[in-house]
Amino acid sequence: MSEHPILLQARGLEIRFGGVVAANGIDLDVRGGENLAIIGPNGAGKTTFLNICTGYLRPKAGTVRFEGKEITAHPPRDITRLGIARAFQIPQLFSDHTVLENMLLAAASRARRFNLLRPLEKIAERDEMVELLDLVGCAGDLGKRAGDLPEGHRKLVDIAIALAMKPKLLLMDEPTSGVATADKFGVMEILVSALAKARVASVFVEHDMDMVQRYAGRVAVWSAGKIQKLGAPAEVLEDPEVIRTVIGV
Numbered sequence: 001m002s003e004h005p006i007l008l009q010a011r012g013l014e015i016r017f018g019g020v021v022a023a024n025g026i027d028l029d030v031r032g033g034e035n036l037a038i039i040g041p042n043g044a045g046k047t048t049f050l051n052i053c054t055g056y057l058r059p060k061a062g063t064v065r066f067e068g069k070e071i072t073a074h075p076p077r078d079i080t081r082l083g084i085a086r087a088f089q090i091p092q093l094f095s096d097h098t099v100l101e102n103m104l105l106a107a108a109s110r111a112r113r114f115n116l117l118r119p120l121e122k123i124a125e126r127d128e129m130v131e132l133l134d135l136v137g138c139a140g141d142l143g144k145r146a147g148d149l150p151e152g153h154r155k156l157v158d159i160a161i162a163l164a165m166k167p168k169l170l171l172m173d174e175p176t177s178g179v180a181t182a183d184k185f186g187v188m189e190i191l192v193s194a195l196a197k198a199r200v201a202s203v204f205v206e207h208d209m210d211m212v213q214r215y216a217g218r219v220a221v222w223s224a225g226k227i228q229k230l231g232a233p234a235e236v237l238e239d240p241e242v243i244r245t246v247i248g249v
């Protein structure tokens with residue numbers, strides 16, 4: 001892993017909301033090719049970290065760099081264009097449009113092309129978008145209304161949309177939340193394999209420790225706005241303090 005260059009570098013991040021300290025000196029490097037899980041109790045500041053990295057929140061102190069370039073509090077759309085994509089707990093799909101239309105809208109957005117007189121079906125990136133749907137195992141869904149898909153497929157289409165932005169790093173908030181327990185591992189398996197094929201690193205917030213054990217290369221434990229522990233899943237998930245504060249809750 002160490003041969004991969006550092007993609008994201010956070011240093012000394014601090015933010016508070018009234019009396020709540022949601023980031024209290026966060027330092028973290030994310031390298032190309034890795035899948036890093038963030039775990040920690042509710043309110044520890046996990047989502048806040050993702051929001052700072054994607055420009056949705058301006059930290060009171062500290063910096064975020066991406067491939068060496070400072071991006072702290074830059075407009076989210078600029079950060080996306082540099083190569084950081086985001087997927088949310090609730091997939092951001094246009095439910096009344098087909099899956100393919102959702103993909104084509106993403107392609108049009110990437111190209112900053114919003115000509116309403118131009119039929120979506122004629123957009124040149126159609127083949128590329130179908131390939132991305134194939135990558136996440138959803139090519140069979142392309143003609144279906146996004147709102148009619150089961151949650152697991154909605155999540156995967158949302159990931160395909162994020163990949164349409166050609167990111168180098170994907171930040172995800174609980175990628176399989178809302179997916180039926182029986183389908184969670186299957187969805188994550190497809191997701192992780194799609195990211196590896198597309199050479200995209202990931203940071204994902206996760207509450208399911210089995211998922212962390214299986215899919216994370218490293219785990220960062222958040223606690224009251226700080227990183228309490230960082231390391232390989234086998235080491236971190238066995239730590240008595242982590243078991244007490246995170247897993248035991």
Ligand SMILES: Nc1ncnc2c1ncn2[C@@H]1O[C@H](COP(=O)(O)OP(=O)(O)OP(=O)(O)O)[C@@H](O)[C@H]1O
Pocket residue numbers: 017020021022040041042043044045046047048049222
């Ligand atoms: N925009 C905001 N305005 C005010 N308070 C906020 C804001 N964003 C986060 N907070 C507060 O900061 C703290 C950290 O929130 P955050 O959502 O980052 O925690 P989390 O670790 O992601 O929790 P969870 O696991 O429940 O999603 C919480 O107390 C939350 O209420």
